[in-house]
Amino acid sequence: xxxxxxxxxxxxxxxxxxxxxxxAEQKTLSGKALALAFVKVPRFISKKxxxxxxxxxxxxxxxxxxxxxxxxxxxxxxxLFETAEMQEAVALTRSLPFLPNPSTYLLRxxxxxRSNMGPVFDAIAFGNTYPKDYFSEAAWNQLVLKCIFNDKxxxxxxxxxxxxxxxxxxxxxxxxxxxxxxxxRVPSQVWRLVPRFMNETLQAxxxxxxxxxxxxxxxxxxxxxxxxxxxxxxQGIWHELENPEPIYTA
Amino acid sequence: xxxxxKPIGNPSHFEGTExxxxxxxAVDGTFAQYTQGMKFFDPHVHMTSRTTDDYQxxxxxxxxxxxxPAFWLGQPRTGLASFKDYFASLVGWERFRSSQFGIKHYxxxxxxxxxxxxxxxxxxxxEILPLFLQKxxxxxxxxxxxxxxxxxxxxxxxxxxxxAKEMNLPVQVHTPHRDKKKGTERSMAIALEHGIAPNMVxxxxxxxxxxxxxxxxxxxxxxxxxxxxxxxxxxxxxIVKQYGPERIMVNSAADWGISDPLAIPKTAALxxxxxxxxxxxxxxTYQNALDAFAQSGQIQEADFxxxxxxxxxxxxxxxxVLRGGQxxxxxxxxxxxx
Numbered sequence: 001x002x003x004x005x006x007x008x009x010x011x012x013x014x015x016x017x018x019x020x021x022x023x024a025e026q027k028t029l030s031g032k033a034l035a036l037a038f039v040k041v042p043r044f045i046s047k048k049x050x051x052x053x054x055x056x057x058x059x060x061x062x063x064x065x066x067x068x069x070x071x072x073x074x075x076x077x078x079x080l081f082e083t084a085e086m087q088e089a090v091a092l093t094r095s096l097p098f099l100p101n102p103s104t105y106l107l108r109x110x111x112x113x114r115s116n117m118g119p120v121f122d123a124i125a126f127g128n129t130y131p132k133d134y135f136s137e138a139a140w141n142q143l144v145l146k147c148i149f150n151d152k153x154x155x156x157x158x159x160x161x162x163x164x165x166x167x168x169x170x171x172x173x174x175x176x177x178x179x180x181x182x183x184x185r186v187p188s189q190v191w192r193l194v195p196r197f198m199n200e201t202l203q204a205x206x207x208x209x210x211x212x213x214x215x216x217x218x219x220x221x222x223x224x225x226x227x228x229x230x231x232x233x234x235q236g237i238w239h240e241l242e243n244p245e246p247i248y249t250a
Numbered sequence: 251x252x253x254x255x256k257p258i259g260n261p262s263h264f265e266g267t268e269x270x271x272x273x274x275x276a277v278d279g280t281f282a283q284y285t286q287g288m289k290f291f292d293p294h295v296h297m298t299s300r301t302t303d304d305y306q307x308x309x310x311x312x313x314x315x316x317x318x319p320a321f322w323l324g325q326p327r328t329g330l331a332s333f334k335d336y337f338a339s340l341v342g343w344e345r346f347r348s349s350q351f352g353i354k355h356y357x358x359x360x361x362x363x364x365x366x367x368x369x370x371x372x373x374x375x376x377e378i379l380p381l382f383l384q385k386x387x388x389x390x391x392x393x394x395x396x397x398x399x400x401x402x403x404x405x406x407x408x409x410x411x412x413x414a415k416e417m418n419l420p421v422q423v424h425t426p427h428r429d430k431k432k433g434t435e436r437s438m439a440i441a442l443e444h445g446i447a448p449n450m451v452x453x454x455x456x457x458x459x460x461x462x463x464x465x466x467x468x469x470x471x472x473x474x475x476x477x478x479x480x481x482x483x484x485x486x487x488x489i490v491k492q493y494g495p496e497r498i499m500v501n502s503a504a505d506w507g508i509s510d511p512l513a514i515p516k517t518a519a520l521x522x523x524x525x526x527x528x529x530x531x532x533x534x535t536y537q538n539a540l541d542a543f544a545q546s547g548q549i550q551e552a553d554f555x556x557x558x559x560x561x562x563x564x565x566x567x568x569x570x571v572l573r574g575g576q577x578x579x580x581x582x583x584x585x586x587x588x
Binding site for chain 2: 035036039040042043082083084085086087088089116117118119
């Protein structure tokens with residue numbers, strides 16, 4: 001869990017002096033004025049990419065927004081959610097795990113899953129620990145299925161293996177059948193979700209994949225079989241199927 | 251707020267030669283051959299009221315960026331929440347929708363003149379405007395001004411001019427359909443009275459009667475090419491020929507009425523046919539609008555001129571998410587839908 005100190009230290013490492021003094025000035029504010037500072041961030045803070053393990057793929061403006069958010073009261077945070085423009089919605093969503101009492105924002109998080117704005121959906125789905133820690137099984141499954149439905153690469157979801165479940169595996173099978181009936185396919189790596197939950201239907205699916213003309217599907221089938229025989233043995237090998245394939249939008 | 255259908259009695263102001271007229275009719279439907287390589291900026295178009303077909307057509311016609319002013323939705327809103335959600339959609343969902351077609355979407359935020367007449371609600375709207383005006387990609391206060399020229403309209407026009415001044419934002423001024431000339435003069439006089447520099451004000455919906463005074467006083471003059479009620483593009487060509495390109499811009503103001511989102515490319519084609527210099531076409535269909543609204547500090551041409559660049563924040567583990575202009579396109583002529 002990242003601490004406030006880590007946030008501050010990372011900002012200091014990446015911001016310039018003008019940016020730091022603007023931020024310091026804003027942090028003396030509170031309530032509505034501080035909420036307005038959150039809105040104004042892009043006018044004063046660059047979108048420099050943060051290169052640190054704690055905040056990999058964050059930008060400086062997002063991190064500064066997080067720094068402001070953790071100092072804001074719940075009512076003002078709510079108001080920011082309700083009036084958010086797209087980049088604000090992304091920053092708010094990425095910040096969810098760091099807010100005080102994260103569980104109170106569950107509806108905001110599941111609303112981000114419902115969002116049709118690609119960047120907002122991605123902000124909850126990928127590189128975010130919130131779903132793993134706070135989503136119910138049903139909400140988790142909805143997140144993973146929406147990724148698969150939208151041809152986004154699921155390995156970017158934190159907690160993917162840990163939160164896999166029978167229901168998700170069964171629904172994945174149903175979904176794949178729909179796709180196959182329409183002469184479409186699903187990305188090969190999605191089959192990593194099933195080895196612990198094999199049943200007759202899934203067994204048949206894997207056999208079908210093994211006969212596929214697509215070499216990625218054949219590899220997926222063999223990985224599933226290997227994982228069933230020796231659990232844990234395919235860790236890291238799925239990586240080969242994580243690289244972009246034509247079906248992916250993400 | 252941009253229509254009053256009176257198709258009858260709109261005189262043709264086509265002042266070109268017979269030969270030009272024949273050419274103009276002959277190119278109907280293939281106007282794009284005259285705009286090859288041109289890029290357009292539509293500083294007034296209400297995309298919320300338009301379909302994805304329109305976005306696709308705009309992208310194909312060379313429109314690379316646009317501004318969506320906040321306006322009247324055709325019927326009055328009954329509560330603050332409707333305003334809030336509308337403003338939020340202009341900076342949220344609509345922005346994303348546009349990005350899917352590779353078009354950079356900006357907006358102006360304001361309380362429109364018609365709804366300024368509901369004073370109790372207007373007061374509440376004024377309270378939330380500063381929050382939205384500070385948001386990224388909000389390039390001005392608009393569209394505001396007069397419709398019926400009531401006292402309430404004046405009150406909120408003045409209040410919003412003050413907001414614009416305070417935040418150093420351009421102002422997009424709607425001028426009335428009725429009593430336009432007087433309404434336009436009054437709008438300009440009030441802006442000057444509030445100490446706003448004329449180059450920070452875009453006076454919209456001009457015509458042959460208003461343009462001279464607007465330009466003479468140093469304001470930007472926008473022209474809306476909108477069938478029946480506003481300018482036709484043949485008249486527009488004559489205006490550019492007469493006044494030159496300085497501080498003049500063309501827009502479509504396409505909305506929920508019978509309007510044409512392709513008004514700018516079509517006008518550019520007509521200007522090309524009628525031998526307006528290429529540089530003048532570029533200024534009135536792209537550069538002047540960009541310059542006027544870039545005074546907000548919220549427009550970077552580099553963000554859209556070479557297509558929407560991938561936003562690094564949308565990159566995870568080397569994979570990219572759906573990026574602007576890369577939404578799967580549908581072939582409109584295909585009978586088969588896959």
